[in-house]
Amino acid sequence: MSGEVLVRLNINGEDHTLALKPNTTLLAALRRQLGLTGTKKGCGTGDCGACTVQVDGQPVNSCLLLAVAAEGKRITTIEGLSHDGELHALQQSFVKHGAIQCGYCTSGAVMASKALIDRNAAPSHDEIKEALAGNLCRCATYPRIVGAVKRAAQIMKESNHG
Numbered sequence: 122m123s124g125e126v127l128v129r130l131n132i133n134g135e136d137h138t139l140a141l142k143p144n145t146t147l148l149a150a151l152r153r154q155l156g157l158t159g160t161k162k163g164c165g166t167g168d169c170g171a172c173t174v175q176v177d178g179q180p181v182n183s184c185l186l187l188a189v190a191a192e193g194k195r196i197t198t199i200e201g202l203s204h205d206g207e208l209h210a211l212q213q214s215f216v217k218h219g220a221i222q223c224g225y226c227t228s229g230a231v232m233a234s235k236a237l238i239d240r241n242a243a244p245s246h247d248e249i250k251e252a253l254a255g256n257l258c259r260c261a262t263y264p265r266i267v268g269a270v271k272r273a274a275q276i277m278k279e280s281n282h283g
């Protein structure tokens with residue numbers, strides 16, 4: 122279609138070439154073009170964190186990033202965390218510790234937590250709260266989310282040294 126550009130995105134380790142309008146956000150490309158609907162749209166204005174993905178390891182609000190600006194970067198979405206049908210330790214911990222009610226914020230919170238643990242294998246309570254400050258949960262599961270992240274970090278650390 123006229124006005125579209127070809128954008129090459131590396132998502133969860135796979136390259137995809139998409140024809141997109143230049144103003145398409147990464148969030149829209151993920152959800153509408155690729156069907157990766159685990160990444161949620163909440164506010165669309167960078168305020169809720171529901172759309173958090175990792176871009177080159179950093180947590181990013183995908184509603185604020187144009188897809189063209191993500192070209193050449195390594196993008197990880199919630200769909201990229203499980204392997205061979207097994208949920209990531211963070212996902213397992215969210216389930217185990219009841220850190221999910223409606224679940225709308227969950228993928229964003231998991232991705233922000235993943236970015237934290239990737240750079241800090243043993244985050245403190247306050248460090249977890251700070252890392253998740255941009256991830257709003259209308260169901261107010263914050264204490265459980267913090268507990269789930271802390272426990273997942275411990276399990277991951279133990280398994281890395283086990």
Ligand code: FES
Nearest residue numbers: 163164165170184
């Ligand atoms: S949908 Fe992106 S921050 Fe709310």
Ligand code: FES
Nearest residue numbers: 222226258259260
């Ligand atoms: S579990 Fe419902 S918004 Fe967080």
